[in-house]
Amino acid sequence: MSDLVVRWRDLMCGEVGLEQVGSRLALAGWVDRRRDHGGLVFVDLRDASGLCQLVLNPERAPEASADAHQIRNEFVLRAEGEVVQRAPENVNPQLPTGEVELQVDELAIVSPSIPLPFQLDEDGVDETLRLRYRWLDLRRPRMQHNLRLRADLISTIRREMEAAGFLDIQTPILFKPTPEGARDFIVPSRLQRGRFFALPQSPQILKQLLVIGGFDRYYQIAICFRDEDLRADRVQEITQLDVELAFPDQEYLCTLMERMCAAVWRECIGAEIETPFPRMTHADAQARYGSDKPDLRLGLEIEDATEATRGSEFGVFATAEAVRFIRVPQAFSRAELERLEAFAKEWGARGLAYLVFAEDGEVRSPIAKFLSESELELFRSEPGSTVLFGADEPAVVARVLGALRLHLGHQLGLVDEEAWRFVWITDFPMFEWDDDDERWQAVHHPFTRPAPGSEKLVATDPGAATAHAYDLVVNGIEIGGGSFRIHEQELQAQVFKALQLSDDEQRRKFGFLLDALAMGAPPHGGIAFGIERMLMALAREPNLRDMIAFPKNQAGVDPMSGAPSEVEEALLEELGIELRAQPE
Numbered sequence: 336m337s338d339l340v341v342r343w344r345d346l347m348c349g350e351v352g353l354e355q356v357g358s359r360l361a362l363a364g365w366v367d368r369r370r371d372h373g374g375l376v377f378v379d380l381r382d383a384s385g386l387c388q389l390v391l392n393p394e395r396a397p398e399a400s401a402d403a404h405q406i407r408n409e410f411v412l413r414a415e416g417e418v419v420q421r422a423p424e425n426v427n428p429q430l431p432t433g434e435v436e437l438q439v440d441e442l443a444i445v446s447p448s449i450p451l452p453f454q455l456d457e458d459g460v461d462e463t464l465r466l467r468y469r470w471l472d473l474r475r476p477r478m479q480h481n482l483r484l485r486a487d488l489i490s491t492i493r494r495e496m497e498a499a500g501f502l503d504i505q506t507p508i509l510f511k512p513t514p515e516g517a518r519d520f521i522v523p524s525r526l527q528r529g530r531f532f533a534l535p536q537s538p539q540i541l542k543q544l545l546v547i548g549g550f551d552r553y554y555q556i557a558i559c560f561r562d563e564d565l566r567a568d569r570v571q572e573i574t575q576l577d578v579e580l581a582f583p584d585q586e587y588l589c590t591l592m593e594r595m596c597a598a599v600w601r602e603c604i605g606a607e608i609e610t611p612f613p614r615m616t617h618a619d620a621q622a623r624y625g626s627d628k629p630d631l632r633l634g635l636e637i638e639d640a641t642e643a644t645r646g647s648e649f650g651v652f653a654t655a656e657a658v659r660f661i662r663v664p665q666a667f668s669r670a671e672l673e674r675l676e677a678f679a680k681e682w683g684a685r686g687l688a689y690l691v692f693a694e695d696g697e698v699r700s701p702i703a704k705f706l707s708e709s710e711l712e713l714f715r716s717e718p719g720s721t722v723l724f725g726a727d728e729p730a731v732v733a734r735v736l737g738a739l740r741l742h743l744g745h746q747l748g749l750v751d752e753e754a755w756r757f758v759w760i761t762d763f764p765m766f767e768w769d770d771d772d773e774r775w776q777a778v779h780h781p782f783t784r785p786a787p788g789s790e791k792l793v794a795t796d797p798g799a800a801t802a803h804a805y806d807l808v809v810n811g812i813e814i815g816g817g818s819f820r821i822h823e824q825e826l827q828a829q830v831f832k833a834l835q836l837s838d839d840e841q842r843r844k845f846g847f848l849l850d851a852l853a854m855g856a857p858p859h860g861g862i863a864f865g866i867e868r869m870l871m872a873l874a875r876e877p878n879l880r881d882m883i884a885f886p887k888n889q890a891g892v893d894p895m896s897g898a899p900s901e902v903e904e905a906l907l908e909e910l911g912i913e914l915r916a917q918p919e
């Protein structure tokens with residue numbers, strides 16, 4: 336091999352097949368596995384396309400075979416030789432290249448590897464260790480699959496959005512706080528000492544300004560930064576398909592997004608999904624599924640008995656603001672019911688009333704004796720089932736029964752794991768009361784338009800105002816959400832006021848938006864989709880970080896580079912920043 340011009344490979348490992356039998360080929364890649372049979376050495380050589388088996392025979396290629404004894408997993412090799420057909424008993428039907436192997440006569444160890452911190456085929460490797468050596472972790476088939484899926488998803492989205500006439504426009508990363516309900520990441524400015532940029536939680540205001548600026552169909556694959564406490568489905572840097580359009584029409588927007596989802600599901604995983612997606616109001620979702628992101632792959636729908644139990648002799652039912660129940664197709668034992676009660680309490684219930692309809696027709700329940708014939712009739716269920724109740728404030732009942740519904744659905748195998756159940760959730764409330772801060776908060780964000788008819792309520796009865804907002808949910812995962820926006824300066828100021836932003840604060844924080852709204856702002860609206868959330872749904876992956884090449888861990892740290900890290904004192908000085916205490 337010449338050092339200057341190396342013919343590294345003629346084909347990818349995964350492409351070698353019967354057509355190549357008899358020809359001479361070079362392959363290059365990583366050692367996936369080496370089996371040393373004393374004489375013969377077998378190596379599974381892997382590259383991005385797959386695996387091909389190399390055989391080193393000391394009688395045919397003494398030098399290469401001697402070298403082969405030194406190689407270990409994840410060494411990088413170049414191997415040249417003749418493609419031969421395997422004997423029928425050696426064919427590996429699991430492997431696309433399983434009918435052939437490369438009879439190596441020239442072998443080069445291109446790049447060795449020190450002993451690995453974990454084996455690529457090892458299960459259950461600690462996540463921090465995987466992230467610390469992410470370059471190794473990325474070589475595993477699962478991560479290869481996830482990131483290829485991610486690339487397919489993004490290219491499908493781009494194709495669809497561009498076909499619909501949307502223009503990709505980039506917005507800045509250094510900007511001003513955009514309120515999406517999370518904490519901001521801030522970046523100090525050296526040139527304007529004492530001032531800070533915020534990393535965008537989303538391009539929300541900027542996309543509105545683009546539409547006001549005459550770009551009437553905008554999209555972007557945007558990175559958004561949210562300094563949140565982390566969970567399995569939350570990360571600090573998310574990627575979002577961000578969309579905005581002028582003169583929006585809800586049917587057009589929903590159809591466009593449904594078409595985009597159908598294309599993604601078809602191109603990425605070959606699934607045909609049914610459109611149009613059903614729609615459900617937020618109130619309905621809460622009442623029937625106890626969630627604003629209902630998983631419709633399972634039944635166990637929540638039923639209401641508030642009216643029917645108004646005069647109940649069971650005091651808890653008679654006085655609770657809401658009485659609702661689910662019918663579960665299993666007659667639970669006392670021990671199981673105790674566990675379910677503990678579960679319900681974790682979600683805020685004070686107790687868990689139940690009626691067990693045993694197989695023998697008997698009703699087992701401490702509350703049955705308080706219930707009238709007509710109440711019992713309403714709750715009566717198949718023998719071999721249990722009715723579980725929630726009786727409390729509506730929000731508590733929804734939360735508890737919603738959680739029980741999902742828990743039992745999975746535990747009892749009632750979830751149709753093959754299904755794709757999309758649903759639009761509409762008619763969200765505009766505001767929710769924040770007990771800690773004692774003020775209204777925007778449910779979506781402060782630029783969301785009140786639904787037609789709710790405009791006046793913003794000032795008079797904010798709690799009753801409905802937003803022109805919508806979320807898209809699939810299998811219980813919220814993958815997208817958006818709204819129509821306020822395009823009138825006065826209405827926007829009213830919403831800010833309802834959120835207790837003083838005139839001064841309004842000007843300071845959003846003066847530029849208010850100015851823009853006063854200069855010919857067209858009606859507009861849009862939506863954003865979480866790319867990682869879509870991927871989690873598509874790949875049925877429970878961990879969002881596994882859909883990202885280089886994520887931070889749950890403590891918000893990158894175990895690979897060690898970021899975030901300390902900075903030089905001199906840099907802080909230039910920025911005019913003095914740390915109160917040295918970090919521990």
Ligand code: ASP
Binds near residue numbers: 538816861
């Ligand atoms: N900016 C919103 C978000 O990031 C989406 C939207 O209203 O378009 O959730």
